[in-house]
Amino acid sequence: MLVCCYTVSRCVAADGADGAAVTACGCFSEFRLAVVQLQVRSVKADNLSRARRLVKEAAGQGSAVVLLPECFNSPYGSSFFSKYAEEIPGESTQMLSEAAREHKVYVVGGSIPEEDGGKLYNSCTVFGPDGGMILKHRKIHLFDINVPGKICFQESETLSPGNTYCKVGVGICYDMRFAELAQIYSRKGCQLLVYPGAFNMTTGPAHWELLQRARALDNQVFVATASPARDESASYVAWGHSTVVSPWGEVISKAGPEEAIIYADIDLQYLSDIRQQIPITVQRREDLYTVTCAQDGSS
Numbered sequence: 001m002l003v004c005c006y007t008v009s010r011c012v013a014a015d016g017a018d019g020a021a022v023t024a025c026g027c028f029s030e031f032r033l034a035v036v037q038l039q040v041r042s043v044k045a046d047n048l049s050r051a052r053r054l055v056k057e058a059a060g061q062g063s064a065v066v067l068l069p070e071c072f073n074s075p076y077g078s079s080f081f082s083k084y085a086e087e088i089p090g091e092s093t094q095m096l097s098e099a100a101r102e103h104k105v106y107v108v109g110g111s112i113p114e115e116d117g118g119k120l121y122n123s124c125t126v127f128g129p130d131g132g133m134i135l136k137h138r139k140i141h142l143f144d145i146n147v148p149g150k151i152c153f154q155e156s157e158t159l160s161p162g163n164t165y166c167k168v169g170v171g172i173c174y175d176m177r178f179a180e181l182a183q184i185y186s187r188k189g190c191q192l193l194v195y196p197g198a199f200n201m202t203t204g205p206a207h208w209e210l211l212q213r214a215r216a217l218d219n220q221v222f223v224a225t226a227s228p229a230r231d232e233s234a235s236y237v238a239w240g241h242s243t244v245v246s247p248w249g250e251v252i253s254k255a256g257p258e259e260a261i262i263y264a265d266i267d268l269q270y271l272s273d274i275r276q277q278i279p280i281t282v283q284r285r286e287d288l289y290t291v292t293c294a295q296d297g298s299s
């Protein structure tokens, strides 16, 4: 999977088979990334058909990777998760697989509420151009916050956290706040971190761009976020502003609040150049500090 470029042989497929994603790894040094800021509404079938159409449009513009938002098939909110939840594979992931195969692109399928064994998860799946599922990432940091008078949201009332991270650089929304996760991904060789996410009207203006730029700069990686488009009539109003940030920390592409596709031409040589110019990746004092993984992380 090219968002990883961990090394081709270490990529892990959804079925756990090491190396099965070798062609998917591809390791292009330049490619076009499309971020689809979908207007998510209450009719699941409409969300799926619009997502499919926008993947097609993005592919037609030469994109190799298309990123969808968090909860692209369902309004975001605790009262919706169980109603819209599906097993994986299911209707929504079937659509992602078909769209990836039909248009010969990688699709990072934002996330959907996933039902498994009586529990609900917030899960991202990634499909390669052959329609095969490369990985599934379950959101590992549930969004439980309380900013008095502004926003109180408790994902843990309905969702369970995933307990593994994957070997490509995928996090979901609140996961972006955890710098260690991004550090681990970049140590494993990820050069692009993708975060489908739905920040809100309180934390969005304050933190959304800042977090992306921080993750990008700290790790000298590209960072892309995909939000649902803003719907002022929704119970949870998403901030929008899907963004792509370069390893220099610059915003290279950014949507407004409305439905849109944004594009960024990712050049991994540029990333290497920055890592040579400011060589923090080789200047770390691992004799004094280090970030360790509690487990192997395969998912």
Ligand SMILES: NC(=O)CCC(=O)C(=O)O
Pocket (backbone or CB within 6 Å): 070, 142, 143, 172, 173, 174, 175, 177, 197, 198, 199, 200, 203, 204, 207
């Ligand atoms: N869906 C989420 O995880 C939202 C996270 C968020 O808004 C934040 O401020 O963090």
